[in-house]
Amino acid sequence: MxxxxxxxxxxxxxxxxxxxxxxxxxxxxxxxxxxxxxxxxxxxxxxxxxxxxxxxxxxxxxxxxxxxxxxxxxxxxxxxxxxxxxxxxxxxxxxxxxxxxxxxxxxxxxxxxxxxxxxxxxxxxxxxxxxxxxxxxxxxxxxxxxxxxxxxxxxxxxxxxxxxxxxxxxxxxxxxxxxxxxxxxxxxxxxxxxxxxxxxxxxxxxxxxxxxxNKLFKNEIKEFKGILICAKDESLIAKALKMQGIVPSAKQRKEMLKNDCVISSKIAVVYKDEKAFVFKHENCEKLPKIFKEECRLAKVPKFLRAYLYNHGILPNEFLSFWA
CATH class of the missing domain: 3.40.50.620 (HUPs)
Incomplete structure (x- = not known):
């Protein structure tokens, strides 16, 4: 051995x-x-x-x-x-x-x-x-x-x-x-x-x-400052969740494909333009009005806004990475 x-x-x-x-x-x-x-x-x-x-x-x-x-x-x-x-x-x-x-x-x-x-x-x-x-x-x-x-x-x-x-x-x-x-x-x-x-x-x-x-998933999941980004595909999202330390149950798999959600009170899954974003769910006591407005104009999913703010990521910076 x-x-x-x-x-x-x-x-x-x-x-x-x-x-x-x-x-x-x-x-x-x-x-x-x-x-x-x-x-x-x-x-x-x-x-x-x-x-x-x-x-x-x-x-x-x-x-x-x-x-x-x-x-x-x-x-x-x-x-x-x-x-x-x-x-x-x-x-x-x-x-x-x-x-x-x-x-x-x-x-x-x-x-x-x-x-x-x-x-x-x-x-x-x-x-x-x-x-x-x-x-x-x-x-x-x-x-x-x-x-x-x-x-x-x-x-x-x-x-x-x-x-x-x-x-x-x-x-x-x-x-x-x-x-x-x-x-x-x-x-x-x-x-x-x-x-x-x-x-x-x-x-x-x-x-x-x-x-x-590895051939199938190669370059299918990207990472940007702790946010995993992939196509809105059940297997890819499950893989991204696994990379974040969570193996979704059959019930959670159904839930995560319907709407933006938080899995096991830890990892958020949100969607925009047929892309899935998987990241650690975070809260922020109060987002500044200017930042909230920038997120609204950029159509950043609500669950994602606190994460971006907490990590000093501007909405346009985030959008330019995956768009």
């Missing part, structure tokens, strides 16, 4: 943050990065849902101390419903907060081939387009940092073999057996056996599919 040279080149001499749980995947990636002499620190979420949660956090702190690494830990609140989505939102919000506050250039995640195929099947079962079913990439550029998944073309079986060969300790997450979580159901009944039998073909298929996706 190894990290591709092109991935290593993105990590070397950069400020990196590894999402760590002390489970099998992040533990394997931790030691693989150490072997490759990549500098990194740790970020961890304690959901307090497992019997070993306290011990896992304590052990992670000890591991960080042993290898001279910083560790940032957040304790999640108790989520009353839709645990998977709320936990994911909380997790990525904290990761982004640390990246921005501490100036980390790369967020390293331990997603692997089985995770990618699980996601593929989950989205396929719900009804999704190409941008959603291929939602995981080895490299994703966010506004202020990058997401890197060095193990995305590595199977779970390869990870287990690496852990055994190197006698690496990790905690077993018993919640992975609970089929009330849709991901676990897909994993146990469909994806794991398939990946074990057809991993090499699956790796090649994901490479070909992503090459086709």
């Amino acid at each position: 190894k990290i591709k040279d092109e991935i290593l080149s993105l990590l070397k001499k950069r400020k990196n943050l590894l999402a760590f749980s002390y489970g099998s995947d992040s533990s394997a990636l931790f030691h693989l990065l150490v072997q490759e002499k990549i500098n990194f620190d740790l970020v961890m979420i304690n959901y307090k849902t497992r019997k070993n949660s306290v011990l896992e956090e304590k052990s992670a702190k000890e591991l960080a101390l042993k290898f001279n690494k910083k560790i940032f830990i957040a304790h999640a609140p108790k989520f009353e419903n839709n645990f998977e989505k709320q936990a994911r939102d909380f997790r990525y919000e904290f990761f982004e907060k640390i990246c921005l506050e501490k100036n980390y250039e790369n967020l390293i995640l331990a997603h692997h081939l089985n995770d990618a195929f699980e996601w593929f099947l989950m989205q396929l079962s719900r009804g999704a387009g190409l941008a959603e079913i291929l939602g995981m990439n080895e490299f994703e550029k966010r506004k202020n940092y990058n997401i890197i998944r060095p193990l995305l073309r590595t199977s779970k079986d390869e990870i287990k073999a690496f852990l055994k060969q190197n006698e690496i300790f990790y905690f077993n997450d018993e919640s992975n057996e609970d089929e009330k979580y849709f991901r676990n159901y897909i994993r146990k009944h469909f994806s794991n056996d398939f990946v074990s039998k057809f991993s090499e073909g699956l790796k090649r298929s994901f490479v070909y599919l992503n090459e086709d996706k």
Whole structure:
């Protein structure tokens, strides 16, 4: 098991943050990065849902101390419903907060081939387009940092073999057996056996599919000072939302195509001249009259006006970029 040279080149001499749980995947990636002499620190979420949660956090702190690494830990609140989505939102919000506050250039995640195929099947079962079913990439550029998944073309079986060969300790997450979580159901009944039998073909298929996706979406989404701009196309808008950290549900997909809206109270989607604009939703206590009038004359969508003002963007400057 190894990290591709092109991935290593993105990590070397950069400020990196590894999402760590002390489970099998992040533990394997931790030691693989150490072997490759990549500098990194740790970020961890304690959901307090497992019997070993306290011990896992304590052990992670000890591991960080042993290898001279910083560790940032957040304790999640108790989520009353839709645990998977709320936990994911909380997790990525904290990761982004640390990246921005501490100036980390790369967020390293331990997603692997089985995770990618699980996601593929989950989205396929719900009804999704190409941008959603291929939602995981080895490299994703966010506004202020990058997401890197060095193990995305590595199977779970390869990870287990690496852990055994190197006698690496990790905690077993018993919640992975609970089929009330849709991901676990897909994993146990469909994806794991398939990946074990057809991993090499699956790796090649994901490479070909992503090459086709990149050709299809090439230059289709532009960025202007944090605003993503694309055609009024469902798949492209979903892709832009994904780039902003949100995977829209089927209900949200219908909503976003009808009118200007705010998805998950975070990301706005507005339209003008058959173009879609996707950006972080912001408010402004009071827009100056002159600025409001300039926006009105330029027919800038209302949700977008506060964002432009907060970021010092003149309406004509914005219009000249995409018109």
